[in-house]
Amino acid sequence: MIYLDSASTSLQKPGRVIRAVSGAVTRLASPGRGCHRPAMAAADCILNCRMLLADYFNVPAPENVVFTFNATHGLNIAISSLVLPGDRVVVSGYEHNSVIRPLNAIGAQVIVAGAPLFDRSAAEEAFRQALPGAKCCVCTHVSNAFGFILPILEIAELCHEKRVPLIIDASQSAGILPLDFKRLGAAFVAMPGHKSLLGPQGTGVLLCGGVSRPLMSGGTGSDSTEGLMPDFLPDRLESGTHNAAGIAGLTRGLSYIMSKPAGAIFRHEKNLCFALAERLGKLPGLTVFQDGSRSAQTCILSVCCEQMTNDALAEKLDAADICVRAGLHCSPAAHRSAGTLERGTVRFSFSPFNTPKEAAVTAEAVKRILSDA
């Protein structure tokens, strides 16, 4: 099987992740619920992960690293902490529904700072125009549908100038692109653990720099006589039992990434992505969404098929044992920006474990499917 859907979930994990999850299930209890050895082993495991994440993303203190179930959970906490009904909130034209739907549910006034695909200058200018008077800004670092790298540092600087708190969705960048929390000065950065951080599903991380409001209330193992959630992190945002086994795996996923030279994983995946793009670009009847400059795209490649529906192409690839995703990728806003809302796209996304041969075999499979159509 060739797995090219890592933008949804990275399926191939380092062996150390699998061993850590497996070992944790029988070794770790619930942190903060006792001082016996299994509880303290869980507490140690979780603090180790917090410290590693704080180090990797340059977060001032491990307490500001909050564990969530996924990026959506973190984004909901961040948005509900900063946005009230009617607030003017600026977003990019490439947001996932995990941003748009919470904003709509609150009743925010959503202003889209739109820009053409892969045009970083236009994106920056759009934010410059839209930010004055905004209560909050939410921006994805990388489009999950097209791999477009938004100019997040420039947007963060603009937010800083205009004193607008910034929430960053790092779902498609964490573990691949440099992400310096302190330098960005963001109020919150949300990310999943199960994509490029190579942890298991059910893990997510919220880096907190601003005042937060709990999305859920419950037991924390602290301040138990108080009727409301504690006012300190991470307890304020972490009620209920932790996913200790998942966090054990996430620790090892991150340690795998940190064991590689800086940028090596990104270069590897990007080379595969552009090798595939080059081959697919030669096929008639296929529109390949590729950044010509190569500087504004990660390792996510979307294509649109004219000879058959994109769903049909994905099904035929699945029959050839190649896993890709077709549709809108929960990101209608991105497809509206790229002009693909009607049909969606087929998305190919890579992981550190994909090989040049897999990219070549995939290109050949697409070629064969199209010629048979």
Add this chain to the structure above:
Amino acid sequence: MLHYLLTCRSLTYAQSASRALERTGITAIITKAPKSAAGRGCAYCVKVAERHLVKAISAFKDAGLGPPRVLLVSHDGAINEVGE
């Protein structure tokens, strides 16, 4: 043997404190804070030997953890808060 409990508002802070103390060579065991001293209920503390108290408080401050509440645990198990 007399020992002191340095209270922390959460387990995460107690762990950070314990690790900061261990780095300075002080053995610091994490325990639940005694119910009578837990204030808002369910707090944690690090347990240090009497001879390490001054150095431990200094290590707390150096690690940016702020001055802890200090409790003296007597031979008979009685617990008393120690002032500045």
